[in-house]
Amino acid sequence: MLALTCGEPAGIGPDLAVMLAAGGVPPARVVAVGDPVLLAERATLLGLGVEIHTLAPGESPPLPRRGVLPVWPVALRSAAHPGCLDVANADHVLETLDVAIDACQRGRADGMVTAPLHKGVILDAGHVGFTGHTEYLRDACGVQEVVMMLATDSALHAREAGWPGETALRVALATTHLPLREVADAITAPRLERLLRILHADLQRWFGVSAPRIAVCGLNPHAGEGGHLGREELDVIIPALEGLRAEGLALDGPLPADTLFTPRHLEGVDAVLAMYHDQGLPVLKYAGFGRAANITLGLPLVRTSVDHGTALDLAGTGRADLGSLRVAVALAAEMAGRGV
Ligand SMILES: NC(=O)c1ccc[n+]([C@@H]2O[C@H](COP(=O)([O-])OP(=O)(O)OC[C@H]3O[C@@H](n4cnc5c(N)ncnc54)[C@H](O)[C@@H]3O)[C@@H](O)[C@H]2O)c1
């Protein structure tokens, strides 16, 4: 049983929720967390005959049925229009997350899948320091560190279980949503050690990789060119990797990021740790946009998400691609099946 938060109401999240229900029996029991009126409106706008089944408190969701979308209701604060952000609905978006987290923590849901939210409008509404689902979940679950990892659909399982093709990729991030000029200072040896331990452990726990091999990117061009193009590799990354290798972790690097992402260097690698958002994610999205999922590692609950954002330009048009949400739901169901 998965809780699907509908994300930014002006974006494509509500569209995708009703499209999922209309498109056939999903790979798990899915309950949307959002505004039932908005979902009904969006289904009508898209010409989809989806029945919105608002669940009463304590009511069990029905068995999955094509064309029926069960909903845990969270009311909008203000009417939502496709493509038009409204700060008034920021608290609605955060409340959907709280409801889903609570459902996971109380055992009413086995995991959560998130449709995209809009970080800017949540910040504009005054939620200072909000950086995304990943850190919101970290704080709500009371853990010190989590890792954002995106994986293409062909890399959702262990390599041993059939990881075909050179586009199969898992990319984790050492830093997430912060200005580029702050990235270098955010990368410290203790932090890298914590992140790599989580990545190693969760590749084993969720993805069935018995002995993970992780390739680590350098931060600077050519991994610092021996200190001539930056010292972070020598002063921070290499000491962190050496300490972890002594504990038995299989780590390559730090490697120049441009050539690390080539088939020869990725051979036998279970995941790549990129130092920052736009070092790793463009490669991942080039390899699999629309059929990849985002997973938060290090949490005491299952959370997956789509590989895309709110796509305000597509909301209400019927042109949003459902592919990544399907992958995220299937992956969350599989992870939940493995048990937290
Ligand atoms: N999981 C999340 O909550 C998440 C992920 C990424 C971005 N975001 C947020 O989304 C907002 C917009 O970000 P952005 O403009 O950089 O990225 P975006 O993914 O929303 O849009 C980038 C481009 O991809 C297209 N696109 C996105 N999803 C699509 C889909 N399902 N089908 C077809 N085309 C699709 C859009 O139309 C647009 O042309 C930002 O606030 C960002 O922080 C949220």
Ligand SMILES: N[C@H](C(=O)O)[C@H](O)COP(=O)(O)O
């Ligand atoms: N960096 C992600 C992406 O580009 O797909 C994304 O913004 C998601 O962030 P959260 O899952 O932390 O909201």
